[in-house]
Amino acid sequence: QKEVEQDPGPLSVPEGAIVSLNCTYSNSAFQYFMWYRQYSRKGPELLMYTYSSGNKEDGRFTAQVDKSSKYISLFIRDSQPSDSATYLCAMSANYGQNFVFGPGTRLSVLP
Amino acid sequence: DTAVSQTPKYLVTQMGNDKSIKCEQNLGHDTMYWYKQDSKKFLKIMFSYNNKELIINETVPNRFSPKSPDKAHLNLHINSLELGDSAVYFCASSHRKQWGAEAFFGQGTRLTVV
Numbered sequence: 001q002k003e004v005e006q007d008p009g010p011l012s013v014p015e016g017a018i019v020s021l022n023c024t025y026s027n028s029a030f031q032y033f034m035w036y037r038q039y040s041r042k043g044p045e046l047l048m049y050t051y052s053s054g055n056k057e058d059g060r061f062t063a064q065v066d067k068s069s070k071y072i073s074l075f076i077r078d079s080q081p082s083d084s085a086t087y088l089c090a091m092s093a094n095y096g097q098n099f100v101f102g103p104g105t106r107l108s109v110l111p
Numbered sequence: 112d113t114a115v116s117q118t119p120k121y122l123v124t125q126m127g128n129d130k131s132i133k134c135e136q137n138l139g140h141d142t143m144y145w146y147k148q149d150s151k152k153f154l155k156i157m158f159s160y161n162n163k164e165l166i167i168n169e170t171v172p173n174r175f176s177p178k179s180p181d182k183a184h185l186n187l188h189i190n191s192l193e194l195g196d197s198a199v200y201f202c203a204s205s206h207r208k209q210w211g212a213e214a215f216f217g218q219g220t221r222l223t224v225v
Contacts (some may be wrong), residue, residue, distance in 0.1 A: 038152075041216060041219075041221075042219070043201055043216035043217050043218045045216070046213045058170065090214075102151050106152075
């Protein structure tokens with residue numbers, strides 16, 4: 001079993017839809033969880049980060065962590081064509097180190 | 112003002128050559144990383160340095176050697192390049208003890224070995 005798993009997609013949704021992106025992981029020591037967005041031929045950029053379990057909201061984005069199920073989610077409300085990108089989850093057990101990435105989910109938001 | 116910058120952005124070279132990729136961060140972070148992203152877009156850590164000290168060295172061929180002259184720089188030297196080394200290499204940095212622990216990435220260096 002890979003340490004972090006993510007459905008690679010592609011996931012296609014119409015503009016305005018609510019998007020749900022998910023990752024599962026196997027290492028119970030992970031406690032810092034991040035979502036990155038990567039446009040084609042660009043470096044990943046941080047969207048959201050959370051510590052331990054719970055929800056965090058930032059504009060149209062909501063991150064959820066369920067440590068008991070080893071499951072994290074990113075929700076995008078009112079999706080836009082500009083949200084079309086690959087979304088990578090990442091996690092680590094300690095401050096600022098040893099980030100492990102999921103393989104990414106490719107999202108297409110169709111106008 | 113770029114936070115994490117890598118050069119070159121593109122690198123095309125022949126098998127057997129030796130090449131270097133440079134990385135600099137101006138964020139004041141104390142930890143820097145090299146990641147490799149293969150054709151399937153999977154990001155995998157190669158090396159991590161904290162205050163110029165190597166703290167992660169994943170299973171990477173000896174042909175890859177990181178060098179950190181100071182906290183703000185982490186260069187990657189690759190000897191005897193092989194076809195399988197073709198990938199996008201990303202440099203990243205973070206602050207080891209800062210709450211949030213997010214990493215900031217450079218724009219990537221697309222290496223093609225022919």
